[in-house]
Amino acid sequence: MTFPIRIGTRRSRLALTQSGMMQRAVATAMGVPESEIDAAVPLVEIVTTGDRIQDRRLLEVGGKALFTKEIEEALLDGRVDIAVHSMKDVPAEQPPGLAIAAVPEREDARDAFISERFACFADLPQGARLGTASLRRQAQALALRPDLRIEMLRGNVDTRLKRLTDGDFDAILLATAGLNRLGRAEVIRERLSPDQFLPAPGQGALALQTRAGEMGAAWVAALNHPLTALAVAAERGAMTALEGSCRSAIGAHATVDGDRLKLAAEMLSPDGTGRWRRTGEIDDIHAADAANWARALGLSVGAQIHDAAGDQQIAL
Structure with missing residues (x-):
């Protein structure tokens, strides 16, 4: 990947703050002097549909993809080279041609x-x-x-x-x-304690998205935090298993304890009267295929919740 490396971002102050953090991190990984960061790794501001619609819940007008769609289109069109998203806004499945290249170290997920x-x-x-x-x-x-x-x-x-x-x-x-x-x-x-308010899958983490052919860019290894990426893989596995209903509320949070990855996930009805939670864990998080095992754990825990809710899901 050659300069400039253009970073696509939403225009909100939080999005620009997060993208600015990643702009400096990418520049550092690529050896760019401080005085040249804005030219070598410029931020490209993009207004998303989710930013424009402020009077309704996202699930009523298309879901969380409304915060990523226009930025992903800019990636596919070649107008930007990296997209910075809040991980909790990223849909479970990546569009063809795009991939999550790096997951930086997570902030407080609560x-x-x-x-x-x-x-x-x-x-x-x-x-x-x-x-x-x-x-x-x-x-x-x-x-x-x-x-x-x-x-x-x-x-x-x-x-x-x-x-x-x-x-x-x-x-x-x-x-x-x-x-x-x-x-x-x-x-x-x-x-708030995750025991009562289990965070959204990926909450507190960022996703650095690129075109699939650029997963091996020089900055990727420097910005990816393996333990955060592993936890997020488990949470997003649970999200994938549970996203059958856009009217269901989903929480998932994974933590690392020694060599074990522990996951808690839940689904609730919108009025809180139905709540189904399950947990699971895997060993040997340092194995070469640990990310696949983490995602499989999430899929398994999500499937258990799905089965426990049974026909009650229809009313969600």
Whole structure:
């Protein structure tokens, strides 16, 4: 791959922050001097359909692919050479001709509870207004507190925080990783336990996507974090097994403990009344084919959840 190496990114402040991190990392891996980074590894801003539609949940208008579609088209057309995505926005299957080349080290995967008045989720009063656009967060919150009023909250991080400050909600839920990367961790009142709020598959991780023929680029090995990539492979395996219904909420999170990879995954009904969780693990994560085993673990755990839910899935 020769210079310039163009990085495609969404225009939101968080996306530009994340892409800027990867721009500097790619430049460092390629030996580019600081003064030449913007010319050698330029950022190309792309507005996605998901950015333009702010008044509806994504599942109502096409799902998470709305955040990646236009950037992937730019990759396939040769207008950019790398795409930086939040991994949780990347659909389970890659478009023909594209591939995830690297998965950098993960940030905190947990959800964040943010409120002007309440110190933690458990302190919310009866009937409190909780803002989120995530079907998963909605379902998990209602599974614990069916009395809550879940209200839709779209927009960038600053917009969501302003609506909270303006009094539109008693609390909101966001990803801890995004707040950390934006330097806004001070707004977090509680980092929610995965035992109750299992994160979205890939949450806290980034995906560096390229054309399939450029998987061997010089920067790939430098930016890929093998343990994060392994965990994400397991989570996305579970997501693949469970994405039969666009009306189901899915959580999955894998962790490494010594030589073992442990995965927890779940599916919930939107109102939280149905919740199915299973766990699994594999040994020898340093084997040459560990990524395949991790994905197989996710597929297996996801299939167990699918079977446990049975006919109840029809009502999701």
